[in-house]
Amino acid sequence: MNDRLGHQDALVYVMVMMSAVDKVISDKELARIGRLVRFLPIFDGFDEEKLIPLSRECGALIAGAEGLDITLEVIREALPAELHDTAYALAVEIAAADHRIRNEEIRLLQLLRDRLGLDKLTCAAIERGAIARFRKI
Template identity: 45%
Template sequence: MSDATQPLSPQDCLVALMIAVSVSDERVRTVELVKIDASVKMLPVFSGYDSDRVRAMSTLVFELFEQEDGLDALFGLIRDNLPERLFETAYALACDVAAADGTLQETELRLLEEIRYELNLDRLHAAAIERGARARHLTL
């Protein structure tokens, strides 16, 4: 069984969602990759996570996005492997990646909306998460 086909860990799910947001506009920006890397290296939720898995998750996301129902398949994997208590964390990480380059493309906004829906996030909680991401990524 290859790295990309073994069951996903909760951390794999978080990484896959961040990568999905980054590639949603078909342009993976360096600042987004840096945000993903920094999150994996610094956040407690990734404690003990093998950062080499990021490449496997990238491959998985790219392969899924090449399929017609790939986004639905990605959400299925996330619902199956990510504990509900990490849904808000997943959304916060996705928002951070989307905001990392200082602009939100329409495709990123649509994907964030879909993530909110698929993870059944309360709209008020999601708005607070979005506001925090925006505040963290403002420039002078």
Template identity: 50%
Template sequence: MKAISHHTALIYTMVIVSAADGSMSEKELKIIGELTKVLPSFQGFDHSRLLAVCQECAQILQEPDGADAVMGLIDEGLPDVLHETAYWVALEVALADRRIALEEVRMLDALRRRLEIDKLTAAAIERGARAKYQVA
């Protein structure tokens, strides 16, 4: 497969977590759209391509071993400096529904291992993401 840009890799990261439980909710899709508009990591991204990039990822996921293929593309497309960013955006999407399905937890763990994010760093990112959504 052809190498992908870091923008595409970050979007694939969000899509693979969103699709892990078998569906992509409106809230998850909304978060993906919002993050691509506000994060500095997406500077220079052509937002008119967002839907096409999401569909490309979904198509790959339908293939045999599609999740592994997408993980490989993510790993190849992301510079090391964006590995933690990728994990954080994945968590943001997983938390969009205010609950994380078991399948999403498994995908997040696979992503953490693939991107070589140590458990302590992952725990800090997870705690920060969780704190954002807590209510009194």
């Protein structure tokens, strides 16, 4: 594992962690990660070839002793404060990809919010935006 992650790598970690938290990484979640990395300006210049190695790195870190806590800390250390809400938004995006938010995903969102020091109003706005984007009629 890298000694210090870059901010793009940390954002990928957030998405992988959210995808893996329920022990099942769905095809929809993986496809969403790929689309977000290709589409979002925050990933401009990101080498997509790094996605699989980063995913494996993140998975190995999570699987270790106190893995979730350590992974959250690595992410927090790698992200400047102005990207904390971006990280939360990406986590919500992945959680919502399969149109169901599981208890494990809710708990991880709470842990991420707390670790990144985000206020509840900001998080609620991000979550509400995801509800609007993923709504089915």
